[in-house]
Amino acid sequence: MYDNILVPISLDTDRDGKTAMKVAQTLSGEDGQIFVLHVVEHLPQYSEDLLPADHFEIAKSKISEVLNPMLEGLENATLNIVEGHSGRTILDYAENHQADCIVIASHRPGLQDYLSGSTAARVVRHASCAVHVVR
Numbered sequence: 001m002y003d004n005i006l007v008p009i010s011l012d013t014d015r016d017g018k019t020a021m022k023v024a025q026t027l028s029g030e031d032g033q034i035f036v037l038h039v040v041e042h043l044p045q046y047s048e049d050l051l052p053a054d055h056f057e058i059a060k061s062k063i064s065e066v067l068n069p070m071l072e073g074l075e076n077a078t079l080n081i082v083e084g085h086s087g088r089t090i091l092d093y094a095e096n097h098q099a100d101c102i103v104i105a106s107h108r109p110g111l112q113d114y115l116s117g118s119t120a121a122r123v124v125r126h127a128s129c130a131v132h133v134v135r
Contacts, residue, residue, distance in 0.1 A: 001029035002130070006099040008037045008090045008123070009067060016105030020134045021070055021077075024103040027132070034077040036070070037093055038063055039086045056083060087122035094129060101130045 005024045009017045024034045040059055043051070052058070060081045071077045082089060094102055106120035124131050 002027050002032055002101040004033050004035065004097060004099045004101075006035045006037060006090070006094045006097065006102045008039065008086070008102070008104050008119075009070070010038070010086075010105070011063065011066060016107075016134055017067075018070060020103045020105045021074070023132060023134055024077075024101075025074060027101060027103065028076060032076060034074065035093070035097055035099065036067065036077055036079045037090065038067060038079070038081045039089045040081065040083045041086060042083060086119045087126075090119070090123050091126055094127060099129055101132060102127055103132045103134065105134045107135075 005028050007017075007020050007024045009020070021034075021036070028034055040056065040063070048055075063081050064079060067079055071079055080093075082093070084092075090102070090104075093099075102123060104120050104123055106118060120133055124133065
């Protein structure tokens with residue numbers, strides 16, 4: 001069993017995200033803590049200038065509405081929404097919160113993933129803790 005599990009969630013992996021949450025719950029046991037993380041990619045400066053000053057807070061609120069139902073019934077889970085580059089931010093978050101396991105959903109790799117790599121692949125390659133990939 002793991003004490004601190006990080007579950008990065010993307011809005012486009014709803015089914016896989018639910019599966020990842022179930023796996024994390026199983027791996028955490030009774031005393032484990034689950035950190036659910038959603039990373040909002042940085043916007044280019046020129047596009048941020050066109051948005052309202054509180055656009056990130058608005059996005060966080062809407063993302064919370066979508067993701068909070070996944071946490072219902074899980075007393076040991078907390079949702080965190082941050083801004084950054086997805087792969088690097090997940091790895092940094094895992095390190096800063098002393099995660100001993102990352103449970104991450106991944107899609108079937110396509111041609112673009114072979115050229116640039118997916119977020120899950122980056123996490124698997126560079127994580128300093130155990131990584132469980134859900135497909």
